[in-house]
Amino acid sequence: NAGVTQTPKFRVLKTGQSMTLLCAQDMNHEYMYWYRQDPGMGLRLIHYSVGEGTTAKGEVPDGYNVSRLKKQNFLLGLESAAPSQTSVYFCASRPSGTGSDEQYFGPGTRLTVT
Amino acid sequence: GNSVTQMEGPVTLSEEAFLTINCTYTATGYPSLFWYVQYPGEGLQLLLKATKADDKGSNKGFEATYRKETTSFHLEKGSVQVSDSAVYFCALIRRNNNNDMRFGAGTRLTVKP
Numbered sequence: 001n002a003g004v005t006q007t008p009k010f011r012v013l014k015t016g017q018s019m020t021l022l023c024a025q026d027m028n029h030e031y032m033y034w035y036r037q038d039p040g041m042g043l044r045l046i047h048y049s050v051g052e053g054t055t056a057k058g059e060v061p062d063g064y065n066v067s068r069l070k071k072q073n074f075l076l077g078l079e080s081a082a083p084s085q086t087s088v089y090f091c092a093s094r095p096s097g098t099g100s101d102e103q104y105f106g107p108g109t110r111l112t113v114t
Numbered sequence: 115g116n117s118v119t120q121m122e123g124p125v126t127l128s129e130e131a132f133l134t135i136n137c138t139y140t141a142t143g144y145p146s147l148f149w150y151v152q153y154p155g156e157g158l159q160l161l162l163k164a165t166k167a168d169d170k171g172s173n174k175g176f177e178a179t180y181r182k183e184t185t186s187f188h189l190e191k192g193s194v195q196v197s198d199s200a201v202y203f204c205a206l207i208r209r210n211n212n213n214d215m216r217f218g219a220g221t222r223l224t225v226k227p
Contacts, residue, residue: 004157031213042118042203042217043158050213058214090157101146101207103215105157 002026004106006091012112013081021076021109023091030096032074036087081113116141120204120218127194127225135189135221137204145206147180147187152201194225
């Protein structure tokens with residue numbers, strides 16, 4: 001049981017390039033989340049999904065797109081990377097149902113945009 | 115809006131010292147409150163949580179009490195260890211939107227032998 005995994009761990013992009021970050025969970029969780037972590041700002045929610053085939057915007061969605069084609073995977077895309085998207089990206093998941101609001105986090109992806 | 119404010123770090127303590135990390139929140143209604151811990155190079159892990167006023171969450175010697183009157187959820191530990199060195203995040207979830215978790219900025223704790 002690997003929990004939540006993220007690919008890649010590190011990436012450097014040039015401004016304008018595109019990339020996709022992959023999050024996978026093997027816990028059969030309904031809900032999945034993408035956050036970015038910036039110094040002095042904690043984690044901020046980018047997008048989330050409440051089930052396969054659904055996505056919704058979070059607090060800071062601009063410049064990102066997501067897809068949830070399979071229940072276990074949640075992809076985060078940057079179509080045209082900007083230096084402001086330099087950050088550490090965390091994926092998280094949790095089961096549905098009342099009393100299950102704990103989120104389980106992946107190890108993170110450190111992205112640098114030059 | 116809903117937000118969390120926690121004390122700025124970094125915090126440096128000697129082993130066996132007493133730890134307090136302050137956390138206050140602003141939220142409509144009665145949110146659930148959490149402390150997450152992030153060890154170097156890892157993702158966040160839930161440390162403890164409380165879902166209603168006067169609840170006390172506890173784990174690994176850490177405690178925090180949900181204080182509605184002061185809108186606070188301060189983290190405490192009586193005797194810290196070197197292995198407690200990490201970044202600690204206070205967070206909240208609103209009851210009517212449990213997909214909208216808000217985090218504080220994080221407090222880095224370093225414990226020296």
